[in-house]
Each structure stands twice: as structure tokens, then as C-alpha cells.
Amino acid sequence: MTFKKSILKIHLWLGLASGLIVVILGITGCLYVFEEELRPIIHEYYYVDQVKEKKLPLSKLVEIAKEANKINPKQTLSGCTIPNDDKRTTIVWFFEELDTNAIWYWNRYQSTYVYLDPYTGVVKKLEAYNSEFFVFIRMLHQTLCLNNEIGDPIVGTATIIFIISLITGLILWWPKNKQAAKQRFWFRWKSTTQWKRKNYDLHNILGYYMMFFALIIALTGLVWAFECYDTGVQWLFNGGKTFEKKEKFVSDTTQYSQNMAVDKIFSATKQLQPGAKSYFLFPPEANDSLATFRTFVRYENRFDDVFIEFDQYTAKHLKTITYDDKNNGEKFRFINYDLHVGSILGFPGKVLAFFASLVSASLPITGFLIWWGRKNKKKKTVVKT
Numbered sequence: 001m002t003f004k005k006s007i008l009k010i011h012l013w014l015g016l017a018s019g020l021i022v023v024i025l026g027i028t029g030c031l032y033v034f035e036e037e038l039r040p041i042i043h044e045y046y047y048v049d050q051v052k053e054k055k056l057p058l059s060k061l062v063e064i065a066k067e068a069n070k071i072n073p074k075q076t077l078s079g080c081t082i083p084n085d086d087k088r089t090t091i092v093w094f095f096e097e098l099d100t101n102a103i104w105y106w107n108r109y110q111s112t113y114v115y116l117d118p119y120t121g122v123v124k125k126l127e128a129y130n131s132e133f134f135v136f137i138r139m140l141h142q143t144l145c146l147n148n149e150i151g152d153p154i155v156g157t158a159t160i161i162f163i164i165s166l167i168t169g170l171i172l173w174w175p176k177n178k179q180a181a182k183q184r185f186w187f188r189w190k191s192t193t194q195w196k197r198k199n200y201d202l203h204n205i206l207g208y209y210m211m212f213f214a215l216i217i218a219l220t221g222l223v224w225a226f227e228c229y230d231t232g233v234q235w236l237f238n239g240g241k242t243f244e245k246k247e248k249f250v251s252d253t254t255q256y257s258q259n260m261a262v263d264k265i266f267s268a269t270k271q272l273q274p275g276a277k278s279y280f281l282f283p284p285e286a287n288d289s290l291a292t293f294r295t296f297v298r299y300e301n302r303f304d305d306v307f308i309e310f311d312q313y314t315a316k317h318l319k320t321i322t323y324d325d326k327n328n329g330e331k332f333r334f335i336n337y338d339l340h341v342g343s344i345l346g347f348p349g350k351v352l353a354f355f356a357s358l359v360s361a362s363l364p365i366t367g368f369l370i371w372w373g374r375k376n377k378k379k380k381t382v383v384k385t
Helices: 003-033 035-042 058-068 133-143 148-173 195-225 227-237 262-272 328-341 343-384
Strands: 076-083 090-097 109-116 123-128 278-282 293-298 306-310 317-321
Touching: 003 035, 003 133, 003 148, 003 343, 035 133, 058 076, 058 090, 058 109, 058 123, 058 262, 133 148, 148 195, 148 343, 195 227, 195 328, 195 343, 227 328, 262 278, 262 293, 262 306, 262 317, 328 343
Parallel strands: none
Antiparallel strands: 076 090, 076 278, 090 109, 109 123, 278 293, 293 306, 306 317
16 A cells, blocks of 8 residues: 555545544634624623713622522622723623533533623623523534533544644645646636536645644644643743742731722722723632632733732732733743634634634535545446446
């Protein structure tokens, strides 16, 4: 058996083994790429009815959200999202852990997102997080909706197989001579060109042009599938160095109060970072008196994002972490998602990621049709003989 025939066998059987999962990952990837842009369009409760002069204090909105979510008494306050847009609603979300060993993700935990008009305090929506469309798409993409311990290895293995298939595909695509190369770089279809030839060209030509981008998507996706890969990549970017954990700050318990300084913390965050796109607040658990109150400030440019920690009682500013404060491994990990969905290049990058995912989803289908056509051709030849 020649080298190319061996590669063809590997390419074929690996493609057949992982094809269905790759199709699912590609289609769900296409849908999820634009979730940030589509969510406000699809969900009307992302917007207020009328913009007014003054907003209610965040602490008041949290209390209203708690009251509205009394139907889920076991859920605890988990965080708040405040878009820096006067037309957008404020989001307060709650979380409850269910069965961590459950097979399906919706049986492992439940979360409720409460959308409030920040001017009137009116509850626009109580959203069951697990049943929201884009959450389902993300979980299908990441773990096939399974428990992480089951879904991550399956998706990760299929992704590794896909990477090998891309490399073997490039070897098979490589033209023998200039004449053969003419048909490998672009479609040369005529009115008489049969669908089998068109399918073959779609598989080869689109696969070639999208290979580099599909590889980036696949390699960055493995970070969520295998912890050892995530750790290894960060270690590699750090030049083989291992960094000690940074100093951990705590809140001053001598200033203990049953009420956290939510309003002061949010006000301080806005003063420190007035030009942000949105603010995320993560209050500590009720029984953790030493924990700090963490906030995350999101900007249009990912490299401007900031983490800030405050004393939960006094709202004293304890620590700020910018992108430049991170080591190289942490920097890569921080932008890994943006590389994965293409947003590192803005909207054009997302469009590119969309088409790369779409082509990736098509490759197992067009590849299967090539194999099926050749298989049937061999059968017909045997029958005629």
C-alpha cells in the first residue's frame, strides 16, 4: 500500500468515526458565534420600555429580584450584569446546584436570570437559564449536553480526530503537478459538470481555504475539553515556567455588616472604569465572611477588560488586574475564547469563524458522499463483471 493510500484510509475511517459529532459542533458553532449580537434582537426583555432620568440603586434592584425569585427558594444570589447602556435592563441571577453526577447538564444545576427595568424596578422576565436557546446551543457544542466528565472527553477526542483529518486531508489535496493544481484552487464547473464532481470540489477546495481557521478553532476548543491541555498550553506560553499563586486579599471582618456595600462597590467600579461596555458583579457567598467582592469590567476591546476586587463590607478597593498584569499563559487563556469565536478580529473575525464552522460541518457530509459514491461504483463494477 502506497503512502497516499495509507493516508486515505486514515482520513476515511477517522472521518467516519467523528463525522456526526463534527457536524454538530460545526452547526452549533455557527449559531453561537453571533449570540452576543442576536440575543438583544431575539429577547425583547433586554430593553427597557422608557429611558428616564434616574435609576434605582442596585441594592434595591437586587432586593426586588430576590422577591421575584421566591418561587425558587433554594437558589442563592450569584451575580449581576449592568450594561453601560441606558436602554438595557439590569440582570440579577441566582444559582442552585442539583445533582453533580447527573448525565444531562439541566439536571446538574438550575439558574434563574431576572431582568429588571433599572428605572422602575419592574421585572421584565424571569428566565430559566438552562432552557434559553443559546445556552442549549453552547452546551450542545461544548459537551453534547452531557455531564462534563462524559461530554468533554467525547467532544475533545472528536476534535483531535478532526485536527488529524485536516492534516491528512491537506496531504491528499496536495497536487502532483501544475496541471492537477489548476483544479485544486478554484471551482471550474460547467453546465455539464455532474454533482459528484461538484461535491468532490466542495470537499477539497473549501476544506483547503478554511483549513487554517478551522485548525485555530479546533486547537482553541481543546482548552475546554482537557484540563491537561489547558495547563500545558499555558506552561508553553510561559516558557516552561510555573508561577506561584498571587497574593489573596480578604475582607475586613472587623467592619462586618449583614448588608454588603453593593451600591458603593458598583459606584466605585463605574468611577474607575467609566467607559466600559458592561459591568459584572460577583458577591461572595453569604457564609464566607472573608471573601472579597469581585467585579469584572467588560470593554469593546477585550484587551481593555479589567478585574477589580473590593472589601465586601467597606467597599475599599483592594486589587485591580488588567491584561498587562497577567503572565503570558494567563494572557493566552484570557483571549482563548475570542480566538475561538473570531471576535479577536471584531465582527469580520466572527464572520470568518462562522464560515469556517460552516465548512467544518460540511466536510464530513461531503466526505461521506464521496466515499458512498465510490463504494457504490465498485459494487456496480462487480455486478457487471
